[in-house]
Amino acid sequence: MSLLGWSLVLLPGTVLGAVLATLWITSISIAALGVGIPLTLLATVLVRWFADLHRQWAADRLGEPVPARPYQPTPDAGWPVRLWTILRDPTTWRDWIWLVVNSITIWLSCGLSLLFFLFGVVYLTYPLIYQLTPSQVFRTPMGEGFRLHSVAQSFWLVPLGPVFLLLWYVTAVRLANLNARVIRALLGPTEQARLRARVQQLATSRAETVDTQAGELRRIERDLHDGAQARLVSLGMSLGLAEQLLPNDPQAVQQLLAEARESTSRALTELRDLVRGIHPPVLADRGLDGALKALALVNPIPTTVVTRLPGRLPAPIESAAYFAVAEALSNAIKHAQAQQIRITVEFAPHRGGAAGELTMLVSDDGRGGASIDSGTGLRGIVRRLAAFDGTLTVDSPPGGPTEVRMSLPCVS
């Protein structure tokens, strides 16, 4: 039904489009006269607004996110410069082509759809229309060769109503999608613009990854330097002193040796924690499935883990997924005041081939109110996942429950 409404909006829209196209062409052609310049700028603003409305509609229709406006930024300079930028932007001309094409395709898609619907309604109520309208109108529904003489005869046409309505019902969505595709093809960003945006995004995520890794390395270096390394030095000192004292003071030596042993034990604990932070051994041993189960086991809040994985995944994916889930889990433990936590990890292969999508769901029955903007925890996960083109969404109304949904594309 909403499609019918859209038909009614989009169809008159083409009239406006045609007006705009004319206005535009006229203003460009008189741009040389001077008055054309502000007129062109005005027309451009209107056309772009009009095109944006259609982009939005097409995106809603196709269920795909609206790409950023594909226009080149207009410099904040004099009117001639701005006009020149607009005229040089290929998108400007694609908009114009779209205005022309649109005024035809809309009639084919929305118009046809609307026509089917109207026919359906008209035929369904034909006897009524026949009765209500003055004679000579609606007497020849199919041309001169088929003339109706009475209300009873007009009932013959009623079955055509459902046929047209069915036709409308079957084709409406397809025609609307076709229309949306035409709009997307002409108004969406060009391949070049898409690539430019992709390169931009990759550059950002790479910069973040490099930053994060450099930070990690600094932390590891600091931990080793202040921790294990220092303890080994103190161990050496204790042993050296013990060696020196051995002949004279066996009691002090015993004390020193005990201290030395304590030092090694501390150093080992620190190294162990460090290794866990870099790559948890259980993840190396057992993969994502085993590591998550081990994680749930030492968790103060009862946690169920459900995994559907086709064996081991590529190591970087396993690691990213593990840390993302671990972080989301510790967030839930720290802030949610939950009674139950549930972790679901699922791998959905793409058709044919080993590539696919790993989705991770961490949900709790806590108090909700989590958001990416509020804490550093979720933001950290977003950055970690972004390096793999992964995404994170949070559904956490105040009062709960909270659901953190993460996804990681896996290419192999």
Place this chain on the structure above:
Amino acid sequence: MRVVIAEDLALLREGLIRILRANSFEVVEAVDNGPALIRSLTTHRPDVAIVDVRLPPTFTDEGLRSAIEARRQIPGLPIMVLSQYVEQIYARELMSDRAGAVGYLLKDRVTDVDQFVASVRQVATGSTVMDPDVVSALLTHRSTDPKLLELSPREHEVLTLMAEGRSNAAIAARMFVTEKTVSNHSNSIFTKLGLKPSEDDNRRILAVLAYLEG
């Protein structure tokens, strides 16, 4: 006491051999990979096996898997597993056959030679010894369990030491109380946890751990 060692790092293997020999164990064989471990255990049938979790050829948990496999072939074979880190999931797997006589310790516990040797002997004689890290993780992380919340701090302490494989006498010495007090505490623990008391140390610990496994 005859012992088989499986450890792939030569330095640590030699260190273990030295410690055990100095404490009058007979090291019948020291191997450095999983398949060799199973072969050695089935051939020599030692009193106890000391096994590193991570062994070649996979360098993951080959040692653990081989030990569990060997135990399937020789039921009740006492096994002491050493690891750079402890995971509850591995502790569970080790005890899954419920035939007792397992040990699971962090590698650095070896540096306390007396305690380590005592632990190996305990496992060889049929006790279960869990690393304090495993036990404390079990106790603290499950502390929301109503049954565990009923335990007094003293009982908590006794339960921890018990799970580490210590005898009542050792627990008494450690806590500066009499053996009678320890035995009273343990009876009270069994009642609160709903477990039937038993004189058998090994079964006692297995029962406690089985409860903690949930």
